[in-house]
Amino acid sequence: MKLFTRKKRQNGESGRTTRRKRRLPKLSEITIDLGNPKHQRRLLLGLILLVLFSTAFVYVNYQVYHYTESSEFCGTACHPMVSQNVLYEQSPHANVECVKCHIGPGASYYVRSKLDGIRQVYAVLTDSYSKPIKSPIHNLRPAREICEECHKPETYKDNIVKTIPHYDNDQENTLVQSTFILKMGGWQDATGIAEGIHWHITNKVYYIAADEQRQVITWVGVEQDDGSLKEYYARDMLAMAQTNFVEEAFANDEVRLMDCIDCHNRAAHYIPPPQEMVDDAIHHGVISQDIPYIRRNAVNVLSASYESTAAAYNAIEQLADFYVTNSDNTGGHDAKPANFELELMDAIAELKTIYSETTFPEMGLDWTTNPNNEDHTPTLGCFRCHDDKHISVNEHGAEIDTISVKCNLCHTVPIVGRGDQLLVESPVIVGQVPESHSDFSWTVEHRDVSETEKQDCYQCHGQGFCNNGICHNLDHPPDMLYTHADEYWKQGNQVCYTCHQDISCTRCHAGGIIKNP
Numbered sequence: 001m002k003l004f005t006r007k008k009r010q011n012g013e014s015g016r017t018t019r020r021k022r023r024l025p026k027l028s029e030i031t032i033d034l035g036n037p038k039h040q041r042r043l044l045l046g047l048i049l050l051v052l053f054s055t056a057f058v059y060v061n062y063q064v065y066h067y068t069e070s071s072e073f074c075g076t077a078c079h080p081m082v083s084q085n086v087l088y089e090q091s092p093h094a095n096v097e098c099v100k101c102h103i104g105p106g107a108s109y110y111v112r113s114k115l116d117g118i119r120q121v122y123a124v125l126t127d128s129y130s131k132p133i134k135s136p137i138h139n140l141r142p143a144r145e146i147c148e149e150c151h152k153p154e155t156y157k158d159n160i161v162k163t164i165p166h167y168d169n170d171q172e173n174t175l176v177q178s179t180f181i182l183k184m185g186g187w188q189d190a191t192g193i194a195e196g197i198h199w200h201i202t203n204k205v206y207y208i209a210a211d212e213q214r215q216v217i218t219w220v221g222v223e224q225d226d227g228s229l230k231e232y233y234a235r236d237m238l239a240m241a242q243t244n245f246v247e248e249a250f251a252n253d254e255v256r257l258m259d260c261i262d263c264h265n266r267a268a269h270y271i272p273p274p275q276e277m278v279d280d281a282i283h284h285g286v287i288s289q290d291i292p293y294i295r296r297n298a299v300n301v302l303s304a305s306y307e308s309t310a311a312a313y314n315a316i317e318q319l320a321d322f323y324v325t326n327s328d329n330t331g332g333h334d335a336k337p338a339n340f341e342l343e344l345m346d347a348i349a350e351l352k353t354i355y356s357e358t359t360f361p362e363m364g365l366d367w368t369t370n371p372n373n374e375d376h377t378p379t380l381g382c383f384r385c386h387d388d389k390h391i392s393v394n395e396h397g398a399e400i401d402t403i404s405v406k407c408n409l410c411h412t413v414p415i416v417g418r419g420d421q422l423l424v425e426s427p428v429i430v431g432q433v434p435e436s437h438s439d440f441s442w443t444v445e446h447r448d449v450s451e452t453e454k455q456d457c458y459q460c461h462g463q464g465f466c467n468n469g470i471c472h473n474l475d476h477p478p479d480m481l482y483t484h485a486d487e488y489w490k491q492g493n494q495v496c497y498t499c500h501q502d503i504s505c506t507r508c509h510a511g512g513i514i515k516n517p
Contacts, residue, residue, distance in 0.1 A: 074098040083360040093268040132365040143259035153201040157184035165283045169296035180414040205258040232390040271367040274302035277354045288343040316351045
């Protein structure tokens with residue numbers, strides 16, 4: 001069978017020209033005769049090669065697709081992501097591929113991410129990317145499309161008993177344990193009531209942030225049952241044209257619907273502060289508690305700023321010289337543990353590891369770079385809104401409500417013990433608490449109750465509750481409001497902040513808190 005026919009040679013063409021055409025035939029000059037065994041073999045070979053090539057092409061592209069979707073590619077192939085990958089591998093989400101959160105399901109989002117990747121590759125090649133990587137990611141898909149593929153917010157969560165170990169900055173590195181109940185809550189189908197910490201995601205809460213990292217909240221709107229919004233304004237917004245401000249924010253797409261990420265903003269890339277990492281290392285025995293003042297000295301050396309990792313390592317190694325040249329800080333020769341030098345070297349090695357996993361000077365990244373909103377120490381977290389300074393007003397401008405700063409909204413009052421102190425107390429609340437307890441001032445005012453009234457207290461609180469040394473070892477004079485500065489200088493902020501947070505101080509000290517030396 002003839003698929004193509006040769007053109008007849010034009011008159012006058014030379015044999016040399018003909019031979020050249022035979023060496024370089026045109027498509028129209030090719031003849032494939034399926035009745036010719038030679039042609040059959042060549043055609044079959046061509047088809048086999050085509051199938052092999054197509055298969056290899058598909059396979060390679062399939063592997064490339066999966067590799068570019070892998071956490072290995074995201075975390076190690078791109079230099080700016082190395083620091084984020086270190087944090088990711090230490091997180092509870094380490095078994096979740098990066099793309100599951102940063103891209104999510106759907107072909108359209110895959111294509112968008114690859115197109116955006118062109119810009120990112122250009123930024124890497126030209127060294128024009130942000131250092132550190134900016135957070136939060138403003139084009140990240142809503143948590144309702146990502147987080148809720150695994151986490152179901154409508155499910156009611158049981159309360160959690162949590163114990164947090166800290167260590168004091170004294171010579172013995174005394175253990176200080178805080179135990180409290182986290183009121184997780186959520187939506188209850190049986191009652192149709194949402195409560196606890198997860199109330200925020202089972203109700204529609206909108207907010208406007210004044211800064212890129214969403215740390216300064218200027219307006220909060222809570223959707224009511226009738227669809228209206230109960231609005232809360234930051235105090236410094238009350239003098240502005242509030243209605244216009246909110247309308248403009250809605251028009252400019254600056255109003256955000258609160259979701260999981262607004263609290264769990266460092267779920268896979270959390271950098272703990274130095275004190276948390278040191279406390280954890282001491283608690284697990286990686287750093288010996290027997291080394292005098294090791295908690296204080298370790299936190300100090302990790303909290304300092306260094307130009308490079310090498311400079312940080314050098315400062316950490318100088319801890320050994322510090323203990324040699326400052327005998328007063330080792331408690332004397334007799335106070336040293338038997339394996340003091342070995343334990344000190346182990347502590348120095350662990351501090352280097354902690355630094356390398358939490359601080360990246362070349363990226364300008366450390367624990368202060370991206371505030372963690374999951375709690376309220378050492379950054380604002382919950383207190384971005386729960387500060388008693390976001391106010392709801394009526395049509396006459398009179399204050400009618402605030403977003404409360406009550407400590408027991410999300411957790412019970414901590415039971416705190418030092419060292420070997422034995423505390424037997426179950427901070428379980430069943431039913432409605434007395435009205436007097438609704439205001440946090442009760443923590444100060446309850447000392448004035450009579451002996452008769454104390455008997456009522458014991459119906460809920462065991463007598464051991466009052467042995468909570470972190471509170472009752474402190475003598476607060478009646479004029480503490482005016483004399484607390486003296487106590488602050490004596491005791492230091494670690495004692496004050498057990499009960500009080502920075503946000504409490506800013507009610508009066510608008511310029512911030514002076515750090516205790």
